[in-house]
Amino acid sequence: xxxxGLLLAALFALAISAIVVESIVQAVYPGSLKWTAPxxxxxxxxxxxxxxxxxxxxxxxxxxxxxxCMGERGDFTEVGTWRPYGILFLYIYGAxxxxxxxxxxxxxxxxxxxxxxxxx
Amino acid sequence: xGGRSWSTAFAAILGMAVLGGCIGSISDExxxxxxxxxxxxxxxxxxxxxxAALQEEFHGQTVEFTSIGISPARITMEVRVAGTAEDLDxxxxxxxxxxxxVGLSDPEPVPxxxxxxxxxxxxxxxxxxxxxxxxxxxxxxxxxxGGFAEGASxxxxxxxxxSVNVKNERRxxxxxxxxxxxxxxxxx
Numbered sequence: 018x019x020x021x022g023l024l025l026a027a028l029f030a031l032a033i034s035a036i037v038v039e040s041i042v043q044a045v046y047p048g049s050l051k052w053t054a055p056x057x058x059x060x061x062x063x064x065x066x067x068x069x070x071x072x073x074x075x076x077x078x079x080x081x082x083x084x085x086c087m088g089e090r091g092d093f094t095e096v097g098t099w100r101p102y103g104i105l106f107l108y109i110y111g112a113x114x115x116x117x118x119x120x121x122x123x124x125x126x127x128x129x130x131x132x133x134x135x136x137x
Numbered sequence: 138x139g140g141r142s143w144s145t146a147f148a149a150i151l152g153m154a155v156l157g158g159c160i161g162s163i164s165d166e167x168x169x170x171x172x173x174x175x176x177x178x179x180x181x182x183x184x185x186x187x188x189a190a191l192q193e194e195f196h197g198q199t200v201e202f203t204s205i206g207i208s209p210a211r212i213t214m215e216v217r218v219a220g221t222a223e224d225l226d227x228x229x230x231x232x233x234x235x236x237x238x239v240g241l242s243d244p245e246p247v248p249x250x251x252x253x254x255x256x257x258x259x260x261x262x263x264x265x266x267x268x269x270x271x272x273x274x275x276x277x278x279x280x281x282x283g284g285f286a287e288g289a290s291x292x293x294x295x296x297x298x299x300s301v302n303v304k305n306e307r308r309x310x311x312x313x314x315x316x317x318x319x320x321x322x323x324x325x
Contacts, residue, residue, distance in 0.1 A: 048161010061182070066171070067162040070235065082162055083235065090269065091175030091285075092183065093210055095233035 031117060035110040039102070042109070043082075050084045052108070053101040058086035062094055165235075176276060177286035178209030179301075181268035187212035187230030188260045190241040194228075195219070201257040207268070207289040210236040215247055217257060225249045258293045267318035272301055275312035278323050279303035 042049050047067055054065030064087040072079050084096040163171070172178040184207055191200055191214060198219055206213040210233040218224040226244035231237045272286045287304040291297065297316040302309050313321045 046160050051161065066168060068165055068168045068235075069159050069162040070165050080159075085168065085233070087171070087175070087178075088180070089175060090180060090272075091172040091178035091209065092180035093172065093178060093233065095210070095235055095239070097234060 027117065028114070031113045032110060035106055035113050038109050038113070039106055042105075043102075047082045049105060050082060050098075050101040053104040054084065054086065054096075056104055057084065057096040057100065059094065062086040062088040062092065064088070172209055173285040176272065177288075179207050179268070179272050179286050179289055181266055183207075183210070183230070183232060184212055184268055185265050187214065187228075187241070188265065190230055191216065191228055192260075194241060199259060201259060203253060203256045203258075203292065205260075205291040207291075208236075208287075211238075216244075217253060223249055223251065223253050225253075255295070256293050258291075258297045262297050263291055263299065263316045264318045268299070271299055271312075271314050271318050271320075274314075274320050275301035275303050275323075278312050278320060279310045281305040281308070281310065 047069070050067045051065045054063075058065055066085045066087060068083050068085055070081050070083065072081070081098065083098050084101045085093050086096060087093040184205065188200075188205075201217040203215045203217065203225060204213075205215075211229060211231040214228045214230070215225050216228060218226050225247040227247045228244055229237055229242040231239055231242075233239065268289070272289065275286060275289075276284060281303055282305060284303045284305040287302050287309065289299060289301040291299050298321070299314040299316070299318070301312045301314070303312060304310075308325075311324045313324065315321060
């Protein structure tokens with residue numbers, strides 16, 4: 018029971034980390050939305066663009082990013098922001114869980130090895 | 138990694154975020170230019186999707202149009218309200234929220250007091266699957282340097298026809314076609 022609780026807590030912590038990592042990746046490289054294009058762009062509109070829109074209001078300038086898919090005639094479909102963010106989150110979450118698993122396996126192996134060594 | 142290198146890395150990321158902030162993205166103006174470079178972004182697929190969506194909305198009843206307007210990522214359709222003589226509704230269909238909306242819109246009443254006699258047409262009276270070819274031909278016939286197809290419209294004055302407006306930074310010309318997609322003329 019306690020172990021399941023620990024596991025859930027670890028998965029939750031990794032999810033929070035994934036959100037933090039995603040925010041940093043987004044801030045540094047908004048073009049990362051393009052990485053999700055293969056999931057969203059139709060076959061006849063394969064070229065992905067991340068379009069930056071600046072809107073002015075009383076509180077200043079707001080910048081938003083949106084993923085678009087374009088065909089060779091210039092025809093386009095807007096995928097938007099939130100679905101690519103969701104997929105990007107899953108990519109990063111998967112990578113972090115994978116890393117964490119590797120780390121756990123390494124620790125467990127090291128412990129097993131230490132136990133196997135004869136104590137002098 | 139010591140405390141110092143952590144803070145250096147953090148400062149680097151923060152700096153990139155502040156300075157960069159748009160790496161890998163293009164502005165909406167540049168995006169529009171990209172669309173123009175590729176010919177204007179008019180799509181017969183979108184027109185066909187729009188008409189199909191409207192036909193579904195009408196549950197198989199005949200849809201009678203007075204006009205179909207074609208813009209990048211947005212189709213507008215003026216349609217006679219079923220059961221009336223001259224009431225018109227406007228529907229829009231699009232593939233981008235930032236360019237007017239996604240999917241089929243709700244109908245908007247269009248002010249109209251004149252008879253629709255001779256103006257109504259059905260979608261199967263026009264070769265909708267020839268629209269891309271018509272756009273290509275319009276661009277070739279207009280022969281404007283840096284020209285792109287800004288929009289097109291289908292309407293009926295006497296016979297059903299298609300007009301494609303080709304634009305560059307200096308002027309706009311209109312290439313007209315009959316309902317089968319045969320080129321007629323270029324007008325200023």
